[in-house]
Amino acid sequence: MAVGMSHTVAMGQKSHGRDVERKHTVAKMTVAFIPYLTAGDPSISVTAQALRVLDDSGADIIELGLPHSNPSLDGPVIQVTPNLEAPIKGIENFVQAVRSAGVTGLLIPDLPPEEIHKTRILTEHCGLELVLLTTPTTSKQQMNYMSQVSQGFIYLVSRNGVTGPSSTIQPQVENLLQTLRKVTDKPISVGFGICKPEHAIQLRRWGADGVIVGSALVKKLGESPSPDEGISAIRKFTQEFKKVLS
Amino acid sequence: MFNIGTIAKYACTSVGDQDSYLLGMSIALQEELAGILKDYVGRESPLYFAERLTEHYKNCEEGGPLIYLKREDLNHTGAHKINNAIGQALLAKWIGKKRIIAETGAGQHGVATATVCARFGLQCIVYMGAQDMERQALNVFRMRLLGAEVRPVHSGTATLKDATSEAIRDWVTNVETTHYILGSVAGPHPYPMLVRDFHAVIGKETRRQALEKWGGKPDVLVACVGGGSNAMGLFHEFVDDDDVRLVGVEAAGFGLDSGKHAATLTKGEVGVLHGAMSYLLQDDDGQIIEPHSISAGLDYPGVGPEHSFLKDIGRAEYYSVTDDEALDAFQRLSKLEGIIPALETSHALAYLEKLCPTLKPGTRVVVNCSGRGDKDVHTAIKHLKL
Numbered sequence: 001m002a003v004g005m006s007h008t009v010a011m012g013q014k015s016h017g018r019d020v021e022r023k024h025t026v027a028k029m030t031v032a033f034i035p036y037l038t039a040g041d042p043s044i045s046v047t048a049q050a051l052r053v054l055d056d057s058g059a060d061i062i063e064l065g066l067p068h069s070n071p072s073l074d075g076p077v078i079q080v081t082p083n084l085e086a087p088i089k090g091i092e093n094f095v096q097a098v099r100s101a102g103v104t105g106l107l108i109p110d111l112p113p114e115e116i117h118k119t120r121i122l123t124e125h126c127g128l129e130l131v132l133l134t135t136p137t138t139s140k141q142q143m144n145y146m147s148q149v150s151q152g153f154i155y156l157v158s159r160n161g162v163t164g165p166s167s168t169i170q171p172q173v174e175n176l177l178q179t180l181r182k183v184t185d186k187p188i189s190v191g192f193g194i195c196k197p198e199h200a201i202q203l204r205r206w207g208a209d210g211v212i213v214g215s216a217l218v219k220k221l222g223e224s225p226s227p228d229e230g231i232s233a234i235r236k237f238t239q240e241f242k243k244v245l246s
Numbered sequence: 247m248f249n250i251g252t253i254a255k256y257a258c259t260s261v262g263d264q265d266s267y268l269l270g271m272s273i274a275l276q277e278e279l280a281g282i283l284k285d286y287v288g289r290e291s292p293l294y295f296a297e298r299l300t301e302h303y304k305n306c307e308e309g310g311p312l313i314y315l316k317r318e319d320l321n322h323t324g325a326h327k328i329n330n331a332i333g334q335a336l337l338a339k340w341i342g343k344k345r346i347i348a349e350t351g352a353g354q355h356g357v358a359t360a361t362v363c364a365r366f367g368l369q370c371i372v373y374m375g376a377q378d379m380e381r382q383a384l385n386v387f388r389m390r391l392l393g394a395e396v397r398p399v400h401s402g403t404a405t406l407k408d409a410t411s412e413a414i415r416d417w418v419t420n421v422e423t424t425h426y427i428l429g430s431v432a433g434p435h436p437y438p439m440l441v442r443d444f445h446a447v448i449g450k451e452t453r454r455q456a457l458e459k460w461g462g463k464p465d466v467l468v469a470c471v472g473g474g475s476n477a478m479g480l481f482h483e484f485v486d487d488d489d490v491r492l493v494g495v496e497a498a499g500f501g502l503d504s505g506k507h508a509a510t511l512t513k514g515e516v517g518v519l520h521g522a523m524s525y526l527l528q529d530d531d532g533q534i535i536e537p538h539s540i541s542a543g544l545d546y547p548g549v550g551p552e553h554s555f556l557k558d559i560g561r562a563e564y565y566s567v568t569d570d571e572a573l574d575a576f577q578r579l580s581k582l583e584g585i586i587p588a589l590e591t592s593h594a595l596a597y598l599e600k601l602c603p604t605l606k607p608g609t610r611v612v613v614n615c616s617g618r619g620d621k622d623v624h625t626a627i628k629h630l631k632l
Binding site for chain 2: 076161
């Protein structure tokens with residue numbers, strides 16, 4: 001029943017007997033595709049190539065991850081051995097350096113809520129948008145706060161757990177999108193587990209403004225016999241997603 | 247016995263805002279915990295005057311400092327670790343979690359966790375680096391004997407820091423059913439506070455025992471520091487007593503300049519690991535370095551954030567001793583007092599060699615004897631020719 005109704009809403013028709021307050025009654029025809037790659041995996045030159053290909057193939061926003069030896073939120077696909085020289089010390093230097101490199105947004109997955117204010121001052125000072133995450137276990141109060149404070153978009157984590165491909169997207173995501181939509185106009189992008197075009201179609205129907213794909217892409221690069229084939233695989237993957245999202 | 251506020255606050259964030267119910271629960275919890283600490287763990291642990299060790303440190307005509315050992319080695323399972331494991335298992339039971347996970351390096355915390363899970367009938371899964379499992383096969387067996395499942399971790403360097411990361415990943419995935427019993431005063435909030443508060447019984451007893459024995463307070467407290475839990479347990483009670491010196495001793499392994507040590511507070515830099523900002527052993531790229539110590543329990547490349555704070559404000563002092571110095575102390579206490587200390591504890595004891603010559607006669611030093619050394623005889627055999 002829920003699927004049928006939300007499908008109706010997404011098509012721009014009035015909802016029947018459902019208390020869904022939507023700020024937008026116009027259907028979102030295009031949903032953003034936001035791919036993620038780990039910098040330096042397998043090498044800096046492959047990452048550079050991949051970034052260009054993602055851009056050419058229509059990625060709307062690109063998330064570039066800086067690898068760490070002990071990532072708390074990443075599953076086996078993204079847990080790579082770090083292969084990146086990162087001689088920048090201190091957060092002030094770091095935000096300035098990434099901004100100078102042309103980056104426009106910053107996401108710190110394990111940033112505690114108590115540290116957001118301090119971090120925002122630094123990122124705002126150099127013109128970086130600070131994107132915040134909300135998860136299925138985030139309290140309502142916290143989620144409201146995140147949605148007020150997040151810049152760029154709100155990253156809605158689709159499930160309890162770490163990154164890694166998933167066969168299905170949990171139904172709770174639909175409720176979470178609705179709940180968030182009640183308190184914010186900002187774009188909401190969903191990530192973790194998304195690896196098939198069907199997922200994108202479903203999320204679009206549920207009202208997501210963007211879909212974030214990480215492990216599925218990192219896996220394509222990692223499993224390809226050569227970097228060139230990896231890059232082609234990424235191009236193809238992006239094109240498939242863009243098709244269903246437009 | 248521990249901070250009700252902490253427990254209520256922690257339980258609140260886990261189950262929602264039911265303030266008065268939780269406060270009531272935490273008082274009842276406190277009573278239950280006190281009973282278990284007495285009858286199952288064997289508290290209170292003695293504050294023992296080490297007569298022959300004191301004699302050894304006589305530095306002039308009038309005598310020398312007076313050395314006391316806080317006997318956490320006499321607790322059930324042979325170390326201080328059980329204080330926290332019991333407290334957290336009880337907390338898990340009270341908030342309705344039936345599945346327990348833990349990380350372990352050498353296996354001591356894993357064994358303590360498996361022990362309390364057997365005691366409370368909770369499912370127990372311990373994450374252990376594959377490398378550590380090979381080196382500590384006996385502890386792996388103990389955990390399995392106690393009914394726990396031991397899961398090897400192959401990522402990273404397959405040691406404690408990687409086991410901790412994997413435990414965190416399991417926890418974020420299964421938080422609704424699972425409580426993570428973190429073994430030290432490190433990790434994400436509220437663990438540094440929670441673990442400290444469950445170990446604070448060590449310091450509280452020490453204050454009472456000191457008053458009974460000599461009508462005063464200790465002058466110096468000495469404890470080994472890996473993650474920092476036994477030290478925080480002893481220190482916390484006395485942090486506001488400015489006339490009590492707090493001395494933490496880390497592992498210098500093969501020496502501070504060898505690159506093979508675990509002296510985080512001396513050689514580390516500030517960073518974020520496992521959800522806490524603290525001193526860490528990092529390379530130039532900000533990646534975590536594998537530490538080394540002869541004692542596996544001091545082998546964490548980070549340290550609890552409260553120790554980092556106490557160092558930065560100058561309230562506590564931190565030093566380090568090498569593997570060889572620890573082995574000397576291991577033998578010394580065995581021969582002088584008939585107590586075989588854990589290799590971790592031996593680091594605290596080793597620092598007495600440097601500390602005692604500087605102390606006036608009659609200065610009262612309490613060393614946290616954080617564990618017994620039976621578990622370390624296999625390591626000792628490889629290094630000592632007796």
